[in-house]
Amino acid sequence: MAASNGKAVLFVCLGNICRSPIAEAVFRKLATDNSVVDHWVIDSGAVSDWNVGCSPDARALACLRNHGIETDHRARQVTKDDFATFDHILCMDESNLRDLKKKASQVKNCKAKIELLGIYDPQKQLIIQDPYYGNEEDFETVYEQCVRCCKAFLENYS
Incomplete structure (x- = not known):
């Protein structure tokens, strides 16, 4: 699964829909823009x-579209194989x-570094709150946090 130079990242939340x-x-x-x-x-x-x-x-799709981003993702559950194939598993x-750490402890060949995505936030907002029971503004907050964190993560690992 790893790319030719071995970089693989999996983003994880509770339901994989927000x-x-x-x-x-x-x-x-x-990554595309860079x-x-x-x-x-x-x-x-x-x-x-x-x-x-x-x-x-x-609401997640509408938020992404408002920023010119499309996705055709379908939700999936993290598998044991993910811990052996991904370099980074970043959760919310x-x-x-x-x-994730509990699941990883059951995997013999776990290579993934499991971290909060928020540790990369230059504004030091460690937790990315679930917007599911919120409104469009909450999705926008998640988007903004993800942009900051993903930029910093990409700079760190490129």
Whole structure:
């Protein structure tokens, strides 16, 4: 699964319909704009299986479209193989982090570095809050956080 130079990132949230598909789409756009997209495997997933096969939330899609970004992502659950194939697994909150570390402990050949995406935020907003029960402004906040974090992550690993 890894790209030719071994860079692979998986963005993770609870259901893979709001935060992580936004982060995936934002990172893909930044990598494309910086002419490095071919150096990366980029995906997103969920710790739960609630939304497997579903498109992102309509508000997430509208937010991305407002910024000129399209995605055809379908929600999927994180698998044991992901821990062995991705270099970085970046999640949105402490609950995601706990769930991922628990799953990783059951994988013998785990190579993924599991972190909060927010550790890359220059504004030091560590947690990317779930906007699902919020409004369009909450999705915009998630988008802005993802842009800041993904830019910093890409600069750090390119």
